Amino acid sequence: MPREEEERDDILVGLTEPDDAGVIRLSDECALVQTVDFFTPVVDDPYAFGQIAAANSLSDIYAMGAEPLTVLNLVAFSVNxxxxxxxxxxxxxxxxxxKEAGAVTIGGHSIDDPEPKFGLAVTGQVHPDRIWRKGGARPGDRLILTKPVGVGIHTTAIKRGALRDEEIERVTRVMAALNRDAARVMRSYEIHACTDVTGFGLLGHAYEMSRAGQVGLEIDAREVPVLPRTDELARAGIVPGGTRANARWLADRLSFSEDVDEVMRIILCDAVTSGGLLAAVPEAQAVPLLEELHRNGVAEARIIGRVVSDHPAHIRITG
Ligand SMILES: Nc1ncnc2c1ncn2[C@@H]1O[C@H](COP(=O)(O)OP(=O)(O)OP(=O)(O)O)[C@@H](O)[C@H]1O
Ligand SMILES: [Mg+2]
Structure with missing residues (x-):
């Protein structure tokens, strides 16, 4: 445990058990949640890139069960x-x-950089007793995922000129969508664990959940929402390096049944930008939550698996 955290009890989430954001308790009713993220453009349209970067940074606040308050912009750009x-x-x-998130931009920082990068530092608030951590999933819980995967394969395909305009628009819409509505609906349910799916891919972040909670996970690959055409693109070899690295890193932590083919194994590890929330909820609440998500515009949410007491920190994937 880092020394500073050992000495103080107001750091509710820090580097000891890293989560989607850090949390410090200000009072018995209020904790401050902080996160930062920035990256190089994932789409050509600058307006869409700004939307995606913001939705991605705000997502870590939602993944903690918090509401965003203020934002600082991080800009690397060469006007020359x-x-x-x-x-x-x-x-x-x-x-x-x-603005859509109901937060306010109060500042930022800019540097001159030939390779553009953009992101946001976001501060939010949450009741100290209502923090959603990565750990906490219980055997019997169901796993809900709120956005489709296949995003890294799609953004790589954009760079290779392999997508039609409407396909670029579709993946852009997915990345630019806030996790606000999903989180808002989820707050009326008993969320045992939550994280957002980003660079480590669905299985990478699911693995983090299983390790943090010392539980096993079972995922049904057929239930995982996947962007249309992802399979075809991956079969054509359009797979980001980060996705292959995820698959290698996770190899010992996953068991696939024979009916999950190689391409699907890669897709489940595909690096995501601004992905959905992955949450563990009691079995009895899973279907009501799913239906309420669908009624509130989170149309692609699915129940993708369950939490088990066998094989802690290990995921079994069936197809
Ligand atoms: N340079 C750094 N110094 C200190 N902590 C870091 C650093 N980079 C990452 N972390 C911490 O490591 C943990 C994981 O960070 P990571 O960026 O992989 O995921 P994340 O914060 O959930 O973001 P996202 O969901 O956008 O991928 C977080 O607790 C983060 O604060
Ligand atoms: Mg995260």
Whole structure:
């Protein structure tokens, strides 16, 4: 445990058990939640990139069960090398998402950098007793995922010019969608554990949940929502390096039944930008929660598996 955390009891989530965001208790009723993320463009349209970066950074706040309050923009951009209107559009995309989230941008920082990067530091608040951690899933719980996977394969396909306009628009919509509505609906249910699916892919983040809770997970690959055409793109070899690295890192932590083919194994490890929430809920609440998610516009949410006491920190995937 880092020394500073050992000495104080107000750090509710820090580096000892890393989670989607850090949390410090300010009072018995209020804890501050903080997270930061930035990356290079994942789509060509600057406005959409700003939206995606904002939705992605805000997502870690939602994954903790918190409400976002304030935002700081992180900008790396060279106005001498690139048209400044591109930066204006990136910031406009982010501002629109921050507004949609009900948060306020109160500052930021910019540096001159030939390779553009953009992201946000977000501060949110949560009741100290209502924090959703990665750990806490209990045997018998059902796993709910709120957005489709296949995003890394799609953004790699964009870079290779392999997607049609409507396919670019579809994956952009998925990435730019806030996890706000999903989190809001979930708050009326007993969420035992929650995280968001990002760079380590669905199975990487599911593994983190299983390790943090010392439980096993069973995932039914047929129930996992996947962007259309992902299978075809992956079969054509369009797979990001990070996705292959995820699959290698996870190899010993996963058991696949024979009917899950190689391509599906890769898709389940595909690195995601601004993915959905992955939550563990009591079995009796899973279907009511799913139905309420669907009624509230979280149309692609699915129950994808369950939590078991066998094989802690290990995932079995059937197909
Ligand atoms: N450079 C760093 N210094 C200190 N802590 C870090 C650093 N980079 C990451 N972390 C911590 O490691 C943990 C995992 O971070 P990571 O960025 O992989 O996932 P995340 O915060 O859930 O973000 P996202 O969901 O966007 O991927 C978090 O607790 C984060 O604060
Ligand atoms: Mg996260």
């Amino acid at each position: 090398k690139l048209d400044p209107s591109l930066l204006v559009d990136i910031l406009r995309g982010a501002a629109d998402k921050v």
